[in-house]
Amino acid sequence: MIVLRDVHTDDLDQLERLAHHLNTLNLPASRDKLAAIIEESRLSFAGALPHHERQYVFVMEDVEADRLIGTSMIIAQHGSFERPTVYFEVRQEQKYSQTLAKYFVHQVLQLTFNYDGPTEIGGLILDPAYQGHPMKLGKLLSFMRFLFIGAHRDWFREAIIAELLPELNPDGTSDLWECLGANFTGLEYREADQLSRQNVEFIRSLFPQTPIYTALLPEHVREKIGVVGGPTRPVEKMLRAIGFEWDRSIDPFDGGPTFVCPTESCRLIQRTHPAIYAGSFASREQAEGELLVSVERPGDRAFAATLASYRRVPRGYELCLPDARALGLKPDEAIGVMILSGHEIEDLWRGQRVQPAEAR
Numbered sequence: 001m002i003v004l005r006d007v008h009t010d011d012l013d014q015l016e017r018l019a020h021h022l023n024t025l026n027l028p029a030s031r032d033k034l035a036a037i038i039e040e041s042r043l044s045f046a047g048a049l050p051h052h053e054r055q056y057v058f059v060m061e062d063v064e065a066d067r068l069i070g071t072s073m074i075i076a077q078h079g080s081f082e083r084p085t086v087y088f089e090v091r092q093e094q095k096y097s098q099t100l101a102k103y104f105v106h107q108v109l110q111l112t113f114n115y116d117g118p119t120e121i122g123g124l125i126l127d128p129a130y131q132g133h134p135m136k137l138g139k140l141l142s143f144m145r146f147l148f149i150g151a152h153r154d155w156f157r158e159a160i161i162a163e164l165l166p167e168l169n170p171d172g173t174s175d176l177w178e179c180l181g182a183n184f185t186g187l188e189y190r191e192a193d194q195l196s197r198q199n200v201e202f203i204r205s206l207f208p209q210t211p212i213y214t215a216l217l218p219e220h221v222r223e224k225i226g227v228v229g230g231p232t233r234p235v236e237k238m239l240r241a242i243g244f245e246w247d248r249s250i251d252p253f254d255g256g257p258t259f260v261c262p263t264e265s266c267r268l269i270q271r272t273h274p275a276i277y278a279g280s281f282a283s284r285e286q287a288e289g290e291l292l293v294s295v296e297r298p299g300d301r302a303f304a305a306t307l308a309s310y311r312r313v314p315r316g317y318e319l320c321l322p323d324a325r326a327l328g329l330k331p332d333e334a335i336g337v338m339i340l341s342g343h344e345i346e347d348l349w350r351g352q353r354v355q356p357a358e359a360r
């Protein structure tokens, strides 16, 4: 049985194991930093931080195996007065010489800061043993966040972004960084990446403020600008399918693209609404369709979600859950629902017992 829920303080060991698979700014593979991130998430779910400072961490639990198999995050606002975000805008510039009758379209990178940023989704990691599972667990991990955003629309910004990872070298370095950032900062890629989490002053002070013509970069570096790396391509496919597209900005360090979607236009948020749990039914055969259902309760178990089949009744939604214990719903309890369309759920439901690749 799969349950998606908020991260808990005693999940630290398992979150650390998952973070080692990605080690990004949002979810660094550092025990101390992860402990702080869990605490920030706990305060966020408890409503104890101002909206724009909230950072929610979700986990996917294989309940029978008592194992966390994935994680994902929502950062309520990415880019503020205290901590602006920095990126390169990727623009085109035309040049024409009448004398030579020559015309060029150049790509230029312009350093830009954002003090009033959008909501960000990030930190999406599925344990490699569960990747490519017929139930499309990566998709479930990603989708669940839109159910939460849709249920609390006014807590989040007008647009949602995702910073996608580019192709890095096998040793974790970035060719764009070696050609550009390293020359202006004298720092290693990872060192600069970590430093930028607390402070972007060094980028403002040391990076060129003038447009950078990418024609000056080697071809193999130019080709990777704004291109999603292999392990992150499933994310690109999932996001494009629900309304996200590249906003023509990149990470100034490694060239990874930022994808954006106006919050109201996200197809999953449009299909999310509050509802009342009206009881259960036994067989999926009697269902009208499939949905993702969530319940939120005050205290340490702040959020839980899972897949269910549904049928609408005058009082609300009757559900057929893979396991009645999944959410422990009580009749008339308030729930959030995201109605899934055919293509999305076909795979999500296939295989109710979740097993890692070697056991399948």
Ligand SMILES: CC(C)(COP(=O)(O)OP(=O)(O)OC[C@H]1O[C@@H](n2cnc3c(N)ncnc32)[C@H](O)[C@@H]1OP(=O)(O)O)[C@@H](O)C(=O)NCCC(=O)NCCSC(=O)CCC(=O)O
Binding pocket: 021, 022, 072, 073, 121, 122, 123, 124, 125, 126, 127, 130, 131, 132, 133, 135, 136, 137, 138, 139, 140, 141, 142, 162, 163, 164, 165, 230, 231, 232, 233, 234, 235, 237, 238, 241, 347
């Ligand atoms: C990204 C995930 C979680 C995705 O999980 P899975 O690999 O199990 O994917 P899945 O659920 O089986 O499939 C999801 C969709 O991607 C498609 N898909 C699968 N492999 C693909 C590939 N190589 N190229 C293109 N599309 C692919 C599937 O057909 C499916 O789409 P259809 O249903 O349409 O067929 C995982 O691969 C992972 O942990 N990767 C390594 C870490 C990583 O790069 N994380 C993202 C960092 S970037 C980030 O965190 C910001 C973005 C964010 O938070 O959302």
